[in-house]
Amino acid sequence: MDGMILKIIFILIKILIIFGATMFIAGWTTWVERKIIGHMQLRLGVMRTGPHGLLQPLADGVKLFFKESIVPEGCDRATFELAPILSLVPAIMSLAIVPFADKITIAGRTFEPFVANLNIGILYIFAWSSLSPYGLIFAGWSSNNKYSLLGSLRAAALVISYEIPFGFSIIGVLMMVGTMNLIDIVHAQPDIFHYFIFRQPLAALIFFISIVAETNRCPLDLAEAESELVAGYFTEFSGMRFSFFFLAEYISMFVIASMFTVFFLGGWHGPVLPPILWFLIKTYLIVISYMWLRATLPRIRYDQMMSFCWKVLLPLSILNIFLTACYIN
């Protein structure tokens, strides 16, 4: 019994460390994003709070925490309260299996720098990422606002459409590895010649495009197309409830970018530097490439995006499965 309690306490500490680190990364990603986009558009970005605006995320957090949270009239109270929680919790949950590094043995005790090592790793990620449309739909429907409802419908249709090429593109990798365990997938890519981005280039491309849509990022962020839908599904949200949607977006951006690292960039493998650092560097490069996309490309029209998903990405991902099957045979 004592061993059990000790184990639970140990897991809790690990969760606190990983969660804290992710919140830190998510918070400062907003700063990095504003800076990068600012400089790409020949502006300075945030400059006022702290040196080069470094304390801006902290100031934003404090401000949002103490802001009044307005409940619009005519809203459905229960779903209105549930929506932010339903979008944040899946994002945090998918953190559980991000493999930051391999098992480390210190003084005879093995230490795992991840929350859980599940043999159904990929299905776990898919399960939580397919729960996120509920948050969107609840948010849009409950606010009783036309912009919100349109935004949430678009978002949900988009997310579920891009989920299919997202799921199919991984199958090529799974066929070559023969396991769904994320740790084993990383072990299958020991050096740069074995990275799946070179062995499965088509799958990597499809995966990259669909994760942009999955996390609702520009140029595929029609759910919150400011020019037509104000702020999309969270138009009526303010204060802490509003910030939950942002937190969820940035956490899931980090998690899904780390999935790209695991599946295609060889996870924590790399020379000289410690494994955790390599993992974070690779993941952050993907996150920065999201921002680059946002600064470079204009927003795509909704019908173009849907037909691109169903008529181009889906057949391509099925073709990729077929080609991989032929190649292995």
Add this chain to the structure above:
Amino acid sequence: MVLEYLPVLILMVFALGFAVVTIVMSDMLRPNKPEKVKSSTYECGAPLFTDARGMVSIRFFIISMLFLLFDIEAAFLYPWAINYNVLGLFGFVEIVIFIIILLVGYFYAWRKDALEWE
């Protein structure tokens, strides 16, 4: 085996706790002064004249039906992909038949303009 999922359960309690406690704390500390104009629905300044929850384009329904179909297919493909090395040629032929049946439905939906947004 079940113990593998213990961290997931703990994380779930933690995540729900974090979300609820943060909202409750913020609700206790923030100002709360609702008034008529502030809590009215945002509509570019114009007064509301209809409820937002009206009719919705049928396209969204068709897309969700197609999603259901292909997502179930993906669920069938995962176990096959894991065991592909073991199944060999038998697995290959089988999955080609499976995908062809699915592609028939896919092209039917395409021809019926289910994928168009005009």
